[in-house]
Amino acid sequence: MYAAEQRLMAQGLRSVAGVDEAGRGPLAGPVVAAAVVLDPGDPIEGLADSKRLTPGRREALFGETASAAGPREIERRNILQASLWAMARAARRLSLRPDHLLVDGNRRIPLALPQTPVVSGDALCACVAAASIVAKVLRDRLMVRLDRDFPAYGFVRHKGYPTREHLAALRARGPCRLHRRTFRGVPDLLGE
Numbered sequence: 001m002y003a004a005e006q007r008l009m010a011q012g013l014r015s016v017a018g019v020d021e022a023g024r025g026p027l028a029g030p031v032v033a034a035a036v037v038l039d040p041g042d043p044i045e046g047l048a049d050s051k052r053l054t055p056g057r058r059e060a061l062f063g064e065t066a067s068a069a070g071p072r073e074i075e076r077r078n079i080l081q082a083s084l085w086a087m088a089r090a091a092r093r094l095s096l097r098p099d100h101l102l103v104d105g106n107r108r109i110p111l112a113l114p115q116t117p118v119v120s121g122d123a124l125c126a127c128v129a130a131a132s133i134v135a136k137v138l139r140d141r142l143m144v145r146l147d148r149d150f151p152a153y154g155f156v157r158h159k160g161y162p163t164r165e166h167l168a169a170l171r172a173r174g175p176c177r178l179h180r181r182t183f184r185g186v187p188d189l190l191g192e
Contacts, residue, residue, distance in 0.1 A: 001126040017098035018127025019087045022135035026160030028178040030068040033086035034134035047129040050136035
């Protein structure tokens, strides 16, 4: 998992940050991005793509530098641009300015730093996997808190993803302010 970081460090770089997001697919809630710089001399055992870890394991590996784009920002920019914007913002918030970014996916983020997009970076690069975990844990925590304000939708269970339960609640109650009204399928459910 540390090969990409080690190659960059062998070129004389001092710090490499991994950047990833969570929440591109849900019908409700924010997309959350995180940026993480790991200490190459102190590897973390058990890093993996956040989707392959249990919630308990993600919590155990959690640390934080993150940013979020809410539903209206997602609708205004579109989900891809909102994700890239949130990842750039998370990287800017790092207290240590990295020499290079490893970005999950096939696109660069809008930030004037050297960077390498890495398809499946969360499964290949330790710092991207760490960012994936941070973003997922923060987003899940946020959706659990938001469930208190909107208990009829069941966000505590599905985190805004289009499950049967969520779709049934959306049909029965219509959208709340957390819903992404421009996402495919949502206007159809609402008769728009």
